[in-house]
Amino acid sequence: MLSFGTSAFLKLVCLNDRPQRTAIRQRLLSSGGAYDYHRSLRLRAQRYLVRGESMTAIAASIDEIARAPERNSVRVGLERLEIWRTGYAGSILDYGSVTYESPSRLFKVAFAPDFGIQSDDSGVAVHIWNTVQPRLLPEMTYGAISLFRPLYEETDNAPDDLAVLSLREPELYRLSEAGGYADMGADLVARIESTVREVSDELDLPPDGEEHAPEPRP
Structure with a gap:
């Protein structure tokens, strides 16, 4: 069974047909996980939002990142996160992760919230x-995110x-603002499974991916 993190799955479904097939081919042939390029940003985002550290202190730690492209990505991401947070007030909340499995068990996707936030009377993961x-x-x-709504309904602390x-x-x-797009999840899954x-x-591989079980990627 192919395994995806949230960003990896979003990237897959936003690709055109040919690059999407190429991405799936690479997944099926892979025997291990890839470097989590966005982990550095997520960890710093949680320090800023969840732990309440100052952006000045967090930004100073960016130089510790060895790869220049990753450093630049984190720097730009944190700058934009601070801009967004300045204009989007609300208490920070904590929610657990859930994992969706496709009907034929060909792939699974983990939704791991980086943070939760109180918006009016709603808690948003x-x-x-x-x-x-x-x-x-x-x-x-x-x-894509509509796939996780039913899974959260079975948890104690559901957003x-x-x-x-x-x-x-x-x-x-926000899923609540999706309108008719929220009904696209089943069709999206059917296309990916196909x-x-x-x-x-x-590739002459078993479609259930039993011989290739890649680790989740970002």
Whole structure:
């Protein structure tokens, strides 16, 4: 079974057909996990939002990141996160993660909120997106996070809403504002399962991925 983190799955569903097939092919052939490029940002975002550390202190730690592209990505991401937070008040909350498994058990996706926030009377579980390419498509974003709503209904501490905070704009995409896009989840999953089967056949691999169980990626 292929395993995805939230950002990796959002990236997959926002790709055009050919690069999407290529990405799935690489997943099926992979025997291990990739470097989590966005972990440095998520850890610092949690220090800022959850632990209440000053952005000045957190920004000073960016120089500890060895890779220049990652340093630059974190720096820009934190700058935009601070701008967003300045204009979006609300108490910070904590929510656990849930994992969705596709109907044919061809892939699974973990939704691990980077933070929760109180918005009016609603508690919102938020995942941070800081990927440059592909562009985050709102309709695909809403369809993807709609998969997790039923799973949270079975938990003790369920958020009222789910969201993706894109630091590219920055923009908060809340499921409650999805309208008809919230019904796209099932079709989205069916398309991904179909592509996994097709690519597995091309590679002469079992479609359930039993011989290849990659670790979750960012």
